[in-house]
Amino acid sequence: MTRTDNGFSATRRLVLQGAGAVALVGLGNLPFGLTQAFAANDKYPEEAFKQKTEADAIKSLYGRTAEASDKVKMDAPEIAENGAVVPVSVSTTLADVTSISFLVAENPVALVASYKIPAGTMPNVANRIKMAKTSNVIVVVEAGGKLYSATKEVKVTVGGCGG
Amino acid sequence: MASTIRVRATSSGETTEVQALIQHPMDSGFIKDSKGELIPPHFIQQLTFEYNGKPVFVADWGGGVSKDPYVKFAFKGGKKGDELKVSWVDNKGATDTTTAKIQ
Amino acid sequence: MRITTLTSIAALLLLGATSALAAGEDDYKAAYAAAEAANKQAASLRNQWTTTASTLAVAKKFADGGDFDKATASAKEAEALAKASIFQATSEKERWRDLEIR
């Protein structure tokens, strides 16, 4: 069983932040209306579910990057009892939430789930997700046309004579 | 055959809390079977909850959602006895639909 | 007497796999038969090890490929594992009580 140590994921985070910055620069070249239309689309975001990194997935899904916010509260375990079933939930005090997405940085496909929140639906979601290994879990909340995120590392190891 | 969808929707007067559990393998396409061969992807892509003919919650899922997926959310309104329509479609085009009474 | 058995099993375990002598098909067959016999005895004691079976399988694979040196070494290792499982089952007949909560 390979274990990701903190040094490794820290490095990876740095690299990913770099990628995010590039994406942000790239965004300037895109026609604004296009990304707007895409975010409002009700279709299944096929492309976003093909992206390997969370930065690419967020870019594909929303066409922009998210900023960390302490108004996004994620509830996830320190150590997942099993990577196959990790309960993760999110709530936020942000107004005008239109969607909430869950991503796992180290999964083969980063985007796990994306929920559309119509007006009148509360910005709180709980679900159970798979994690291939120890990783950052990222929650992105789209509110008032902006993206806010929260990140938490969840440790995953499997096997042994447990239970 | 029994429905693949289990829903619990409870109204507190102002809001309705909805929990759903769905029977589905949610194969990501990255896991190997006992013979070492990749199990092809088979997962629910979209799960929709409708109340009064309008969607109150839409889930877009990938293969990273757990087997027999679970989701919980809440929306404003919803009366006891009213119906909530729940339906899903997976990447192979299979679907299931059910209606649940709000308790 | 216990210590003698122990030492010989330990020695077998440690040396079994590293036997450097050239071996032929007959050596292999004899070693394999001995290992199978020991594993059968372990079965009668209700205490086979999964590693005995997997090591026997490795031996067979080497033999099928004509490498009787390695096949014999693996068979001997399997025999040592089977004998260790027999020893374990026999000694535990008494020793399990050491762990008992009383």
Next chain:
Amino acid sequence: MNLRARIQFAAAAFALALLAFAAPPAVSADKVDPVADEKAFKKFFYDKFPKLKPEDFVNGPYSMDADLYKQWQDKEQFPPYEFSLELGKEMFSKPFKNGKTYGDCFPNKGIGIRQDYPTFDEKEGKVITLELALNRCREANGEPAFSYVRDEMAALTAYMAFTSRGKPFNIKVPNDPRALAAYENGKEYFYTRRGQLNFSCATCHVQSPGERVRTEVLAPALGIVNAMPIYRSEWNGMGTTSRRFTTCNSQIRGVPLTPQDDEYRNVEYYLSYVSNGLPISGPGARP
């Protein structure tokens, strides 16, 4: 005690572990005394975990770790064994081809009786587990037996356990030399080290419950059968008591016996007896 280190030790250097056997032989067998055993067994666990209430033990590792407890509570909101439980309920009420049902094979139509199993059959002179009784019921009614380790058997036992939730284990060891022998044999099986790793059931579930093996928290032996059958995330599905025993054996590199062999029946008898008085909590969910 570092269990992980012990596994590596045992695997890498079994020869050294063998040397440990050179200690003086164990004390000779005492008279079989299940009542004294049960008392000592419970005292051991109550002393080891002074903060836990007796009924907490039936929730296994979840009672021993706050982070795990929370994940469990989240899962229990809509538990993963729900589908199995429903299937079991449906199967249980559906008549066989001859018109009879499972209920006809059991006292009280099979409802709320799980806590009485395993039971000792005086005619046969052997231990009868619930799983065994279910398959015998099928065969007596001209239906083929189910696999003991999963699916249908798990669903049926899940439903039967559910109808007994909260009822205390009520296992009887009659004063019959064959019953006492079966009980003693189950105890011996529980404490006997086996497999290349040289582990007994007790190594993990008596000496080390609450500790982590590669971050999995080990369940205490006390109350462990109360939660059966279980949905294990590691199995990606349901498993029976039979499945638990056989997989434990292979995990310590021992070749499992056949489900419902005498030893397995007896060890379930022993483990259930020493958990007498603790409530049935099955079906359970486990990591």
